[in-house]
Amino acid sequence: MSVIAPDFSGRTVISFQHVWKRYPNGTDALRDINLSVPEGDFVFLVGPSGAGKSSLVRLLIREERPTKGKIFVNGVELGRMKRRKLPHFRRKVGLVFQDFKLLPQMTVHENVAFALRVLGESRQVIDRRVARALDTVSLHGKLGKYPRELSGGEQQRVAIARALVHAPRLMIADEPTGNLDPATAWEIMQLFLKINADGATVVMATHNREIVDLLRRRVVVIEDGQVVRDDRAGRYHEALQASALRA
């Protein structure tokens, strides 16, 4: 097993310190998680079904709270964050899920603009930011379409644009390519790479072995609620030792 030491040379965006999660039914989903993510990192969370990846993501956006331990995001301990600060916090973290979570009765433009409207931004600001976000995901031709009129890949692009209008410094994705064919999954990954190259930190839970192996980014493997591997330029499965190959 290889474990890298936490990197404190740059700014630490995410820090899990001895985090445990036990659900009310007694399931121990996470057991003593320690994890540090520096600014600008691109982290794949991998591991078998039921390992605890989504639980980790839900703790990270304070949809759930740890049973024990502390989680810091941008230096703020989530457990101490006031409830009224949560909406702002969640907006500033770009969230992307497997099932897109678009509002079906709203057009592409309305889906991306929605949170800005709620914030009371002016029409001009909204239109400019929505246009820029849709431009990033190459979707401006679809402004007036409804989610049901779009392909899965296009719907995921809308979900990414919806996150991008808030200029997030941290993007968290839980199986964003889970419902997509390989070519479309690859296009969506390219978008995340671009967002990361523009400076955002990306944390992504995925089962997509091909993409993880191709990109050779940081790979954190979770098994049975624990971090069992943390590789800087990792693969989905641990590479066989050269000695094992020779044997």
Ligand SMILES: Nc1ncnc2c1ncn2[C@@H]1O[C@H](COP(=O)(O)OP(=O)(O)OP(=O)(O)O)[C@@H](O)[C@H]1O
């Ligand atoms: N709300 C919940 N209540 C009780 N147990 C839960 C809850 N959510 C998840 N679990 C359990 O916690 C463990 C971790 O689940 P989690 O969804 O985090 O896994 P995962 O790694 O995301 O799996 P997958 O790859 O299938 O998405 C599993 O045993 C699961 O059954």
Ligand SMILES: [Mg+2]
């Ligand atoms: Mg999951």
